Amino acid sequence: MPDAQPRPAPVLSPGQVRPGPFAEAGRDAFAGKVALVTGSESGIGRETAxxxxxxxxAVVLNGRNAQRLxxxxxxxxxxxxxxxxCVADVTDYAACEELIAAALEAFGQLDILVTNASISQRAYFADMRPEVFRQVLDSNVYGTVYPLKAALPHLTRARGSVTFISSISALNGMPSGSAYCAGKAAVANLAHTxxxxxxxxxxxxxxxxxxxxxxxxDKRVLDAAGQPVPIAHRPPRWQKSQAEVAAIILDHIRRRRQRTVISTLxxxxxxxxxYLPRLGDWIVLTTTRRLRHFYE
Incomplete structure (x- = not known):
C-alpha cells in the first residue's frame, strides 16, 4: 500500500501558534499555548520544555550559555x-525585558511561565563569601521576580499560568545550602502572596x-569561594529522572495546582x-554527623 501523501502545513495568520506535532495523536494539552521556561538550555528546564x-x-528556550542553548x-x-x-541572564531586568520581547516577536503571545533558572551551592554559611551568598540568592529570587515582572502584562492578558520551581530543601532547610534554601523558600512565599x-x-x-x-x-554548584564544583552525592535510588520531574511539572501546570511536592521524601x-518539627531537626542533625558526604 503506498504511503499517504503528507498534508500541506496550514497557513498561519500573524501571531498564530502552529499546533504541536503530537496534537493529532491526542497529546495536545497545551496546543495553541506559548510557554517560556527559564534555564531550559539543560537539565530539568530542558526536559520541561x-x-x-x-x-x-510553542516554547521559548532560555539560558546564559549561548553554545549549549x-x-x-x-x-x-x-x-x-x-x-x-534567547540568551539572557534572568538576574538582569533589562535582559528579561528582551527575553519577553523575543517571545512575543516569535509567537505573538505568552501563556505559561516556568521560572526554573537558578544556582545552587555546597558551602556552609560560616565559610561563604558574602558575594557568593548574594549570587546564589539573586539567582533564585531575582531570577524569578524579574522574568515574571517583565511578563506580567502579557500573562494577565492571557489569564496565564506561572510556576516557580522550588525545592524540598526550602521546606525545612538543609545544612550547606543556606542561600539556596532561603531563595527557594522566598519564591514559595512570593507565589502565595x-x-x-x-x-x-x-x-x-x-x-x-x-x-x-x-x-x-556537567552539573555544577558553587562552593564557599564561588568556584563551580560537582553536586553533593545523592543515592541513585532516591533520584527521579529529569523526564519524570518534567511530567510532574506539566501535570501541575495543567491542573493549575497551588503546590506540588515531588517525591515521598x-x-x-x-x-x-x-507536626513534629523537633524530630525533623534531630533527623537532619543526625544525618549531618553520620552522612557528611550527603551534604558536603
Missing part, C-alpha cells in the same frame, strides 16, 4: 518542535518543590516539619 513541546506548546534549540527543531531561544494580590487577574501561581533528581554530568518532610 521538551515535554511542553510534545504536548503541543543553540544545541538544545537545534535538537528541538530537528524533532519538529515550535521553538525559539501573588496568588492573593493578583487573584482578580485569573493568573495561576503555583510552586513545585523538586526533590533529588538525576543531573547532567518531600511529602515526609512536609509532614514532619508541620
Amino acid at each position: 521538551r515535554a511542553l513541546c510534545r504536548q503541543g506548546a 543553540a544545541q538544545t534549540r537545534q535538537e528541538f527543531e530537528a524533532a519538529g518542535f515550535a521553538v525559539t531561544s 501573588l496568588r492573593l494580590e493578583l487573584a482578580h487577574t485569573g493568573i495561576h501561581f503555583g510552586v513545585v518543590h523538586i526533590g533529588f533528581t538525576q543531573n547532567d554530568p 518531600g511529602r515526609l518532610i512536609v509532614l514532619i516539619h508541620t
Whole structure:
C-alpha cells in the first residue's frame, strides 16, 4: 500500500501558534499555548520544555550559555518542535525585558511561565563569601521576580499560568545550602502572596518543590569561594529522572495546582516539619554527623 501523501502545513495568520506535532495523536494539552521556561538550555528546564513541546506548546528556550542553548534549540527543531531561544541572564531586568520581547516577536503571545533558572551551592554559611551568598540568592529570587515582572502584562492578558520551581530543601532547610534554601523558600512565599494580590487577574501561581533528581554530568554548584564544583552525592535510588520531574511539572501546570511536592521524601518532610518539627531537626542533625558526604 503506498504511503499517504503528507498534508500541506496550514497557513498561519500573524501571531498564530502552529499546533504541536503530537496534537493529532491526542497529546495536545497545551496546543495553541506559548510557554517560556527559564534555564531550559539543560537539565530539568530542558526536559520541561521538551515535554511542553510534545504536548503541543510553542516554547521559548532560555539560558546564559549561548553554545549549549543553540544545541538544545537545534535538537528541538530537528524533532519538529515550535521553538525559539534567547540568551539572557534572568538576574538582569533589562535582559528579561528582551527575553519577553523575543517571545512575543516569535509567537505573538505568552501563556505559561516556568521560572526554573537558578544556582545552587555546597558551602556552609560560616565559610561563604558574602558575594557568593548574594549570587546564589539573586539567582533564585531575582531570577524569578524579574522574568515574571517583565511578563506580567502579557500573562494577565492571557489569564496565564506561572510556576516557580522550588525545592524540598526550602521546606525545612538543609545544612550547606543556606542561600539556596532561603531563595527557594522566598519564591514559595512570593507565589502565595501573588496568588492573593493578583487573584482578580485569573493568573495561576503555583510552586513545585523538586526533590533529588538525576543531573547532567556537567552539573555544577558553587562552593564557599564561588568556584563551580560537582553536586553533593545523592543515592541513585532516591533520584527521579529529569523526564519524570518534567511530567510532574506539566501535570501541575495543567491542573493549575497551588503546590506540588515531588517525591515521598518531600511529602515526609512536609509532614514532619508541620507536626513534629523537633524530630525533623534531630533527623537532619543526625544525618549531618553520620552522612557528611550527603551534604558536603
